[in-house]
Amino acid sequence: EPEVTQTPSHQVTQMGQEVILRCVPISNHLYFYWYRQILGQKVEFLVSFYNNEISEKSEIFDDQFSVERPDGSNFTLKIRSTKLEDSAMYFCASLGLRHNEQFFGPGTRLTVL
Amino acid sequence: DAKTTQPNSMESNEEEPVHLPCNHSTISGTDYIHWYRQLPSQGPEYVIHGLTSNVNNRMASLAIAEDRKSSTLILHRATLRDAAVYYCILRPISSGSARQLTFGSGTQLTVLP
Numbered sequence: 001e002p003e004v005t006q007t008p009s010h011q012v013t014q015m016g017q018e019v020i021l022r023c024v025p026i027s028n029h030l031y032f033y034w035y036r037q038i039l040g041q042k043v044e045f046l047v048s049f050y051n052n053e054i055s056e057k058s059e060i061f062d063d064q065f066s067v068e069r070p071d072g073s074n075f076t077l078k079i080r081s082t083k084l085e086d087s088a089m090y091f092c093a094s095l096g097l098r099h100n101e102q103f104f105g106p107g108t109r110l111t112v113l
Numbered sequence: 114d115a116k117t118t119q120p121n122s123m124e125s126n127e128e129e130p131v132h133l134p135c136n137h138s139t140i141s142g143t144d145y146i147h148w149y150r151q152l153p154s155q156g157p158e159y160v161i162h163g164l165t166s167n168v169n170n171r172m173a174s175l176a177i178a179e180d181r182k183s184s185t186l187i188l189h190r191a192t193l194r195d196a197a198v199y200y201c202i203l204r205p206i207s208s209g210s211a212r213q214l215t216f217g218s219g220t221q222l223t224v225l226p
Binding site for chain 1: 149151155156157158159162200211212213214215216217218
């Protein structure tokens, strides 16, 4: 069964460093999303992406964040200058063709020291 | 988005049915009711969705009240693998079916052996 994959599974970085989180959505899906979940808190929407541009973004998704689909398969989230409060699980998702079901990846745990 | 209310936690015995309630008294006529779950240390996973009629799939059943102000996710025979946080989410079709999901706190289901 096709699945969304994410790399790395765990990323440790120093405050102020740039990180790139990578996702490979399911191949024939067209809508992509990033969510994050701070430990013990709710899953929060960050950004949605369609047709090579951002569809919607939340207040969390400020100028430090950017997304890109550099080729036909990868979907990346870049945090330009990480802060301690960026420590969280980051989940990528893609939307099934019938638009009923979002498929989530296993997540990347980002730890900012 | 219309709000949902779920109990913080529930317990069930293994191999017994589980009924997870969700109240959504401000639901609008075009809101679909979606359920997702999040197993420990994993990304959310789609379970089921419906509009007015009860729905069944291989994972669960969804019972929707006649006035649509509440719904119940039914796991017919809970297993230890069903221990997860279950989220009831309303998705307004009028805003576009590709819209992001808004997660609440969900119900933490504990399955006792």
